[in-house]
Amino acid sequence: MITILTSTLCGVVLLYYLSKLAWRLLILWRARDPISKYSRLPIPPGDFGLPVIGETLLWAVQGSRFNSTRREKYGKAFSTNFIGKTMVKVTGPEYVKQILTADYDTVTTIWPTTIQRVLGESSIANSVGIIHKQRRKTFLKAFTHAALNSYIQQMHKLAKKRMKMWAETQTTPLVYPETKEMTFDIAFQVLLGMNFKNEDERLKLFKTFDTMITNLFSLPYDFPGSGFRKALEARKVIHSLLDSHLKEKRKKVREMIDEGRAAADSSDDAVKNALHFILEYEMTQHSRKLKRADEDIVEHVIEEEDEDRMLSDIELKETTVEMLFAGYQTTSSVLTSAVINFIRSPHVFHKIEDELREFGLLSDNVDDLVGQVGTTNNETPVTAPPATENISVIIDNTIPVPRVEYLEGNSGSSEDTLNNNSGLNNNPLKFDGSQGDDDRNGPELTLELLSKMSYLEQVMKETLRIMPPILGGYRMALKTFQLGKYRIPKGWTIIYNIRDTHEAEWSEDMEFNPDRFSPENWKESRESRFRWIPFGGGSRICVGKEFARLQFKIFVIELVRTFRKLEFAKGKPPPMFAIPFLHPTDGLPVKLTRRKSSTTNDINCDAESKKLK
Known part of the structure; x- marks a missing residue:
């Protein structure tokens, strides 16, 4: 009996390795391009997994560790396969720059069928060549x-x-x-x-x-x-x-x-x-x-x-x-991430307060700023979980293959919950112009004024560094080309990873520290351009990136001017899900303390007062 079991086990193991070898040889044979001048270069190292399914199961089990473990093993460019789709994942400015600045006849952008059909063939994302440039x-x-x-x-x-x-x-x-x-x-x-x-x-x-x-x-x-x-x-x-x-x-x-x-x-x-x-x-x-x-x-x-x-x-x-x-979910993702980081790092919130005071946008005498709120002479110290408390992020749990399901299951249910429990449903805004027109004094917001607020700019960059709203982008090789010391075969998918690039460039230092983007520590240059890539780069860099920056700064200014204290309503950071955009699975219920007079009761929005369905 033992002999039979041993023989069966040996047969299964042998079949496993033989199937992997056959699958690898088939992929390499298909990747041949004898007429290309790069045909003698090696393809990026990696593992193509099992026939047809590739490394899909490993990715499903490992999640965010899938990229990091392979990056440690193979380097910043590695090959893999998901559901029969062979691809190369790249990290780091040297590789990302080459992908994002490649000629139109070298790589092209690709999107899932659903995005192509819903957004339309005329959209900028789905356009190529001269049509893309013109739009x-x-x-x-x-x-x-x-x-x-x-x-x-x-x-x-x-x-x-x-x-x-x-x-x-x-x-x-x-x-x-x-x-x-x-x-x-x-x-x-x-x-x-x-x-x-x-x-x-x-x-x-x-x-x-x-x-x-x-x-x-x-x-x-x-x-x-x-x-x-x-x-x-x-x-x-x-x-x-x-x-x-x-x-x-x-x-x-x-x-x-x-x-x-x-x-x-x-x-x-x-x-x-x-x-x-x-x-x-x-x-x-x-x-x-x-x-x-x-x-x-x-x-x-x-x-x-x-x-x-x-x-x-x-x-x-x-x-x-x-x-x-x-301009919709990507921006809301970043604004939500900013709130999370302010709670985890209250000293950053206080430094923003200081900068607003410097530019006349926040006064210690709140009567000068918010007519109906009152004054506050002594701010209550902010209490929040330590800045070192971890946020659980499922950061790469999506099958990076065009024309497959991204949202079904894990993320879909949380989105439904969030939509059904939006605070607006119970507290509708009135569109009569009466709300939001308070008695605040201070200079009018302009691009010139916002450009002078250097710490706010640093906060925005740091938020996008550690919590970019999207994982990365897709390209497809239109012809065989050289990437570093490797050959990328025609027809292969290339994925550049934004978060991994940021982690690798800052030695996986994911502490929220806006000072890393201070003028002394960060110089805008051609060398640094592809180290920080939340908006992509090259000819397909986000068209509305300056609009997104503007939304972020205005939101943060008003958040800080309205509230003096932010807390996690559940006492700890929420788990985060990255599909299709980085977001908290519980919607991020918060407890807020409004800027007020000492005789006014705090307006605390307790998380337990509203149950998530």
């Missing part, structure tokens, strides 16, 4: 210095509304879903210039938009009740809404152009939005082309026809939805 050029007009400066007043007002609601409610503010709603409001009002008739209309559109975004990372199967079907149906609703809105916007922009008026010079907030700037640029360029045609400069017009043509309605709708998507 980036057009949409960058919405994020010029003048455009950004014109958004600040509206963004500031919406941030103040949200903080006032947090301060006045007796229920638990769940930071992640609340900041999602705030970034939604900013996206639709500041980016699109869309105003809501009432709260019901706003909440209905928010739920529709959130359904679409949440189901972007679902299985690509279109049947009733599927996540993909829900996303497609939500897309139809939003596109239908955009039809009438774009028609009105085009008419308004045309009238202003004919009158010789520019949005940046207007005092009308209704025209100070990203969509207006984009349409203004498009129509102006088109008018100039027609003028050149009238002057018989026909040859020049023909050469520029493809580059200067106006976007069609479907192209504009798809790129607009993409713009909304980019």
Whole structure:
């Protein structure tokens, strides 16, 4: 009996290793490219796992340790395979720079089928070559210095509304879903210039938009009740809404152009939005082309026809939805991470207070700053868990293969919980302009003022360093090319990992320390550009990165001006989940102490007063 068991075990082990060897040889045979000048270079070291499933099971078990253990074993570039998809994972500025700055004919961006279908083929993310360049050029007009400066007043007002609601409610503010709603409001009002008739209309559109975004990372199967079907149906609703809105916007922009008026010079907030700037640029360029045609400069017009043509309605709708998507959950993820770090590192919160005082944005006499709150002469010391307390982060628990399910199971249920328990559902904001218009004194926020607040900039960079909202990005090799000392075969997927790059560059020092980005410790240069990559890099660097920076700074300023103490309502940091964006699984219930007079009771938002379903 023992002999039979031993023989069977030996047979299983032998079959295991033989199957792995056969699978590896098959992959290497397929990776041959005899006509390439790089054919003699080795591919990055690694393990391709078992036939078909690759290393999927190991990744599922190890989670975030999968990358770190292989990086220690193989280096900053290693090969692997997930569900039959062979890929290379790269970490570190030298490799990331080469991937992000590669020519259009070397690598191309790739996205899951669901994202391609929902966002659309016309989106910037799904565009390539000259079309990608042209669309980036057009949409960058919405994020010029003048455009950004014109958004600040509206963004500031919406941030103040949200903080006032947090301060006045007796229920638990769940930071992640609340900041999602705030970034939604900013996206639709500041980016699109869309105003809501009432709260019901706003909440209905928010739920529709959130359904679409949440189901972007679902299985690509279109049947009733599927996540993909829900996303497609939500897309139809939003596109239908955009039809009438774009028609009105085009008419308004045309009238202003004919009158010789520019949005940046207007005092009308209704025209100070990203969509207006984009349409203004498009129509102006088109008018100039027609003028050149009238002057018989026909040859020049023909050469520029493809580059200067106006976007069609479907192209504009798809790129607009993409713009909304980019400024929604990624931003709310970062704002939530900032709150977590402020609670864990109260000294950072106090240093922000000091900088706000320096620039006249915070006064020890709170009557000078918040008319209805009162004064406080002696701030109560902040008590919070030690800064060294760990946050449990499931940081790489997603199958990094296009066209597969990202969200089903673990993350989906937490998202549903968050959406159903948003503080706004019980405490609706009124869109009558009454909230957020307090009696605060101090200088008006401008880009010039914000650029002088160096510590706030350091806080933003450090938040994005240790808790970037997305894991990384995908590329596909269009031809065999050299990466360092290795050969990347045509057709292989390349994944650059943002968090791993940050960890490796700072020797896995994940303590929250904004001073590492002080002028003495951090120099902006070509050498440092790819050490810190939360916005990506190269020709596909985030179009709206300056808009995201602006949202972060305005949110933090209002948070600190409104509250003097932040605490974890459950007494400890929440577990974090990274799919599809880094977020706390419980929504991050917090206990807040408002800036107040000594005779006013604290407004404590106790976590136990609101149960998560």
